[in-house]
Structure formats: C-alpha cells, structure tokens
Amino acid sequence: MSGVADLLAAARVKCLTIATAESCTGGMIAAALTDLPGSSEMFLWGAVTYSNPAKRSMLGVSQMTLVTHGAVSEEVAREMAQGALARSGADIAVSITGIAGPGGSEFKPEGRVCFGIATADETRTETVEFGALGRDAVRLAARDHALMLLGQAVGVPGSEP
Template sequence: MNVSELLDLAKAQGEMIATAESCTGGMVAAALTDIPGSSAVVDRGFVTYTNAAKKDMLGVLAETLTAHGAVSEEVAREMADGALRHSQAQLAVSITGIAGPGGSEFKPEGRVCFGLARDGQDTQTETIEFGALGREAVRLAARDHALELLKNELSQAPII
C-alpha cells in the first residue's frame, strides 16, 4: 500500500481524514502521519480501546454495545460516524476487532469490523475474518485493510 498516493488523492480532493481505532491502537493514524506533509489531510485519530472511550469520544451508544458487542459492524458504523461528527474531516475509517490471543466461538480471534464514513454518503461497514494469525499480524492486516478502504474510496471520487 502506497500511503503517499492515498494522501495525494485526499489532498487533490480537498478532503481531511479522521481515524477511529480500537484493536489497532492508532496504527492507521501512525501510517498516515509517517508521511511528511500529511497534516494537510489528516485531521485527527481517535484511539478508543475501551467501551467507555468509544462512548465518550465518538458517541457510540451504550445500547449498541450491549446489543451487538464492541466487535460488530454496528459499533464500527457508529465509530466512523462519530469520528466525522467530532472532527473537521470529510472521510473517516474505523476499526474494531479481536487481534488476539483469544476470542470466542462467536467472535473468533482475527475478526475485525470496519466502518467507512464520508460526508453526504451512507456509512459502509464490513467484517473481515483474518484468522488466528497472531496479534501483530492481525493488527497489521487490519491497518493495511483500513488504508485500502480509504484509498479505494478516494479513488472513486471525482477530483475537484
């Protein structure tokens, strides 16, 4: 993944990016801000590792967490939407998952849910089953997938 290309697309479209991360702990924001000049398009990153942080910083509803659990597309949607609401960004990606070790029969290690929110569009969500690759590999795979989601979304938009 060429992060510089992603940032160039955002800059060409005059769009700012926000991230809302749980299991990746800020890895997406770090990958974006590793590139010089990224401050032109990266507004902020939210690391919301606990349910309390998801509620306090992003406005994720307690009811959603209770009904679906933190690792769910419903929570990923609310995280992405909250990142847009609580930032100056027009595009936000969210990640919530089980990096491992551990998991359960119903929510296995390697399950990661993503949200992608963009001003004026319906928020998209998806779940990827990376499998029990080990904590570091799941986190890296989730980071890379989130960056791809951002790049793909920006690639589809008309350049102003």
C-alpha cells in the same frame, strides 16, 4: 509506504480530509498516515478508543449498541466512523474494532475485525476474518485493510480488494 503516499496525494488533490477511530490497532492507521511529511494537510484527527467507555465518550457510540451487538460488530464500527466524522469535521472517517488475539470466542473468533468508512453521504461497514494469525499479524493486516478502504474512498487506482 507508496500506497499511503498515493492515498494522501489523492486526498490532497481532491481537498479531502481524513479522520480515524481505532480500537484493536491502537493508532496504527493514524501512525501510517502521519509517517509522511505534509500529511497534516489531509489528516485531521485520530482517536484510539480501546475501551467501551472511550468509544462512548469520545465517539458517541451508544451503550445500547455496545450491549446489543458487542464492541466487535459492524454496528459499533458504523457508529465509531460516524462519530469520528462528526467530531473531527473531516470528509472521510475510517473505524476499526476487532479481536487481534490471543483469544476470542466461538461467536467472535480471534482475527475478526469490523471496519466502518463514513462520508457525509454514506457509511459502509464490513467484517473481515483474518484468522488466528497472531496479534501482530492481525493488527498489521487490519491496518492495511483500513488504508485500502480509505484509498477506495478517495479514488486511488488499484485500491480494490
């Protein structure tokens, strides 16, 4: 957990607060952030929005975006991150939506995970194809990637992919 400790320490020094919006990880990012004492200074808010209705009601994700692009898309990850940022009042929000497995389709395979990272100045998104590693491994890899994105956002040295 030294990476999480470094992330939280950097956020503390810079007086930055964090929010999360999670789907396929079911709260694993928030859990990793809150495992350490003192994290309440930096971690403000977390939402587990596993269903599309939850994404809409809790984060303000557009029904049109969900219909047009599907829940596992950078467009939805963008709206999730922006919704978490706006609703929490945090300085940085990370979002995650994906297919941990088992399952998937030809167009959205198992192991595809979309991420969003939002600040007041910008929102970035990306998709990572972790592959069919199995549900637990995909979820852990996705959690770790989201923590790396947060590390980049707060300027933790060595948080490059």
